[in-house]
Amino acid sequence: MTFTSDPVRADPSGSDTQQDAATKPRVHSRGVLEYVAWAACALLALGVVHTLFANENYQWSIVTQYLTASTVLRGLVMTIVLTILSMTFGTLIALLLAVLRVSPLRPLRILAGAYITFFRGTPVLVQLIFWFNIAALYPHLAIGIPFTGLSHDINVNKLISATTAAVIGLSLNQAAYQAEIIRGGFASVDKGQIEAADSLGMSRMTKLRRVIIPQAMPTIVPATGNQFIGMFKETSLVSVLGVGELLQSVQLIYARTYQTIPLLIVACVWYLVMTIALSYPQAMIEKKFSRTRARVSNEPGLAPAQDGLMGGEAR
Amino acid sequence: MNGDGTVFARGLRKSYGDRVVLDSIDLDVACGEIVCLIGPSGSGKSTLLRCVDGLEEIDRGILRVNGEDLGFEETETAYRALGRKEIAAQRTRIGMVFQSFNLFPNMTARENVMSGPVLVRRTAKSEAASRADRLLTSVGLEGHGDHYPWQMSGGQQQRVAIARSLAMDPNVMLFDEPTSALDPERVGEVLAVMKGLAEQGMTMLVATHEMGFAREVADTVIFMDGGFIVEQGKPAEVLGQPKEARTQKFLEKVL
Helix, strand or coil, rough: CCCCCCCCCCCCCCCCCCCCCCCCHHHHHHHHHHHHHHHHHHHHHHHHHHHCCCCHHCCCCHHHHHHHHHHHHHEEEEHHHHHHHHHHHHHHHHHHHHHCCCCCHHHHHHHHHHHHHHHHHHCCCHHHHHHHHHHHHHCCEEEEECCCCCCEEEEEHHHHCHHHEEEEEEHHHHHHHHHHHHHHHHHHHHHHHHHHHCCCCHHHHHHHHHHHHHHHHHHHHHHHHHHHHHHHHHHHHHHCCCCHCCCCCCCHHHHHHHHHHHHHHHHHHHHHHHHHHHHHHHHHHHHHHHHHHHHHHHHHHCCCHHHHHCCCCCC | CCCCCCEEEEEEEECCCCCCEEEEEEEEEEECCCCEEEECCCHHHHHHHHHCCCCCCCCCEEECCCCEEEEECCCCCCEEEEHHHHHHHHHEEEECCCCCCCCCCCCHHHHHHHHHHHCCCCCCHHHHHHHHHHHHHCCCCCCCCCCCHHHHHHHHHHHHHHHHHHCCCCCCCEEEECCCCHHHHHHHHHHHHHHHHHHHHEEEEEEECHHHHHHHHHCEEEEEECEEEEEEEEEHHHHHCCCHHHHHHHHHHHC
């Protein structure tokens, strides 16, 4: 045994069997509350599982029977297509709206603001029904130059099918929400960045494309992922227009067989599976961009000074 | 143009709402002159530089940079605002270095330096890239072209920012407290680059707390307080034998 001046180790009463004070592990005891919470949750879970199996009205055999029925799968594909189309068009319109929203021209700002107010201020379900019935308002759509007589007439009733009404309605509504997300992204870009761009004499478009949008992406992309997941479920609203998406397809079946609950479970299972499947890439994207965000933050104090980090990932 | 590299101001006034932040500012900066602006925080030195860069619009007075009225055109009855493009063109001839560097984080050091020539002047990329590498070498950052701002120290970032401004071949360079956000041991490398620039005959306006730099490099030192120019003159006079009581009090605290 070596002699040490450390007062802890040099404890005179310390014997060889006792552990060295410097290396003893630090433990926390779990509170009673945690055990109570575990017990309560276990009890609840048991109750849910019990009723799922004991209650025959769930009719699990029907659920499994229809889960992969061709009508249901076709509905699922339609739901996915609607989601992708609405998100694509919605995001494109949103980008335009967001740019108008920060325009130096006041009328354009007001226009974009009015659009966003209207589409966020009315229920999407009402908007969908409205687009479906737009032919009642404008039976003929003329494409041409106003007041010149040069135009081409289109029959709106033929043009707006249930599916187009659904895509238009969901896209236009999505655009209003997405525009606010993009605008928030623009606002998250440090003011100094814009001043630096101004100082170099960059034009508005260049500034937007090369400085603002690339730096706004870490804020915009994860929020858009959330919107995508939300849109996936929101498409169920278009069942009221008779579009053959997931909910509509199960509704068609139970209208015939009266097996309402099992078929709604079928729809729920698919919504849940898809949402969980989308949550994974969403979490990845969020993680990737939060790292980028930390990296792009230009705060002087945060910059690593070590030369060893150069050229490599600082993680 | 014969006004290149000069800054001229008479009765310049700037306010935010009711708060006057700059008043009765007269400036005469000759081509190649090094002017250091000193004074307590909130004295208006940063705002003055931002006005000279056109980032802030002045309320009243005359402000000519490179011999042209900045951002406006004088008519018989008023100053008429210039168009976006003309303002941008004026700005390309004024370089600004910020306290917080403001490098574009989505671009490498080389791309940052290239950004002005390529995105504003539409210079060919290969030409701009080789020029950028030469500029990076001139600020002591040879071989750092592919590094992103987050991979560099504050001093290195600030030197990239200086190179980015120089890439536009400005006639006047403005430095807004360029070393205030740096670790003390990194201040010297930035000041050395600025000193080199001063020796090449660049017109420079520097807001700074580095009294040593002001004493050594400046042709003129301006002491500002409360939005006014309190005292100006040769560094030895203003820093050595200040006439105004306010200047004396400030210098007692910082020296």
